[in-house]
Amino acid sequence: MTSSIITIPNTSWVIDHQQLDWISALESGKILHFTHLPFEIAENEKILFNEAIQSPSSRNISLGADGLLKGAIGEDETRKTLKQLILRFRNLSQDLMHSLVPKYSEYLKVSPTSFRPLNIENRQQSWRADDRRLHVDAFATRPNYGERILRVFMNIHPNNQPRVWRLGEPFEKIADQFLPRIKPYSKLQAKILHVLGLTKSFRSEYDHMMLQIHDAMKSDSDYQKNSPQLQFDFMPGDVWVCFSDQASHAAMSGQFMMEQTYNLPLKALYDPQSSPLALLTSKARRNLV
Ligand code: SIN
Numbered sequence: 524m525t526s527s528i529i530t531i532p533n534t535s536w537v538i539d540h541q542q543l544d545w546i547s548a549l550e551s552g553k554i555l556h557f558t559h560l561p562f563e564i565a566e567n568e569k570i571l572f573n574e575a576i577q578s579p580s581s582r583n584i585s586l587g588a589d590g591l592l593k594g595a596i597g598e599d600e601t602r603k604t605l606k607q608l609i610l611r612f613r614n615l616s617q618d619l620m621h622s623l624v625p626k627y628s629e630y631l632k633v634s635p636t637s638f639r640p641l642n643i644e645n646r647q648q649s650w651r652a653d654d655r656r657l658h659v660d661a662f663a664t665r666p667n668y669g670e671r672i673l674r675v676f677m678n679i680h681p682n683n684q685p686r687v688w689r690l691g692e693p694f695e696k697i698a699d700q701f702l703p704r705i706k707p708y709s710k711l712q713a714k715i716l717h718v719l720g721l722t723k724s725f726r727s728e729y730d731h732m733m734l735q736i737h738d739a740m741k742s743d744s745d746y747q748k749n750s751p752q753l754q755f756d757f758m759p760g761d762v763w764v765c766f767s768d769q770a771s772h773a774a775m776s777g778q779f780m781m782e783q784t785y786n787l788p789l790k791a792l793y794d795p796q797s798s799p800l801a802l803l804t805s806k807a808r809r810n811l812v
């Protein structure tokens with residue numbers, strides 16, 4: 524199970540010696556882990572390390588691709604500082620991804636960048652929203668038709684607290700286990716969700732399956748406890764990258780993390796056959812998008 528993480532000894536955000544085996548590991552659902560990449564916190568940024576800067580009704584603080592800051596409360600000056608911190612991380616993630624996988628560069632679509640100041644250990648949430656349960660990422664409101672969800676994470680805790688994750692089994696094993704239990708897709712229901720504005724576009728059968736797998740995993744407490752898994756502590760300064768629609772993960776504890784989401788079309792991949800869409804399509808033997 525330790526092979527679900529590949530540690531890359533690089534001390535800079537710019538990778539100057541790419542290795543194809545890292546990329547095939549990434550595309551097969553593994554996590555690429557970089558230790559101690561530099562991210563200096565300036566004196567005036569120290570006030571951001573406080574749960575109170577997040578609005579109580581938000582899941583996190585995020586900066587949209589449009590530059591709009593959401594989920595933060597506080598003075599204009601604090602919000603400005605916050606925006607700069609998030610932008611700095613966005614740019615560094617960009618350096619990392621462009622140099623790590625130059626082939627993805629022209630296709631990478633920047634989605635929101637977030638700062639997560641809450642201590643996740645004791646958060647009370649519904650089982651569906653609870654990321655302390657193993658899951659693959661799937662978004663209820665934003666169908667993606669098989670486009671990949673690529674994420675860059677960084678623990679920036681100022682006091683040496685790890686971000687503790689659990690990593691689950693390979694996507695194919697998950698699909699074999701949960702596909703037989705999922706509810707059948709209904710085009711009519713997808714249409715209603717769209718007309719009511721509950722989804723941003725028409726939910727494809729692929730999106731339906733991914734959500735069902737997400738829910739089936741999270742709601743199965745026996746699976747949560749007994750399925751093959753590995754705990755991993757990401758220390759402050761650690762950066763890790765994965766396709767989170769494929770790599771099963773759960774975030775158990777920690778506070779103060781940065782995260783960048785990208786969307787990546789399948790044609791950007793070295794091996795589109797490794798994608799959840801290809802795998803689910805071959806199991807279903809029909810088009811899912
Ligand atoms: C998640 O993507 O499930 C949450 C990651 C985290 O909060 O560490």
Ligand code: FE
Pocket residue numbers: 654658659660767772
């Ligand atoms: Fe997740």
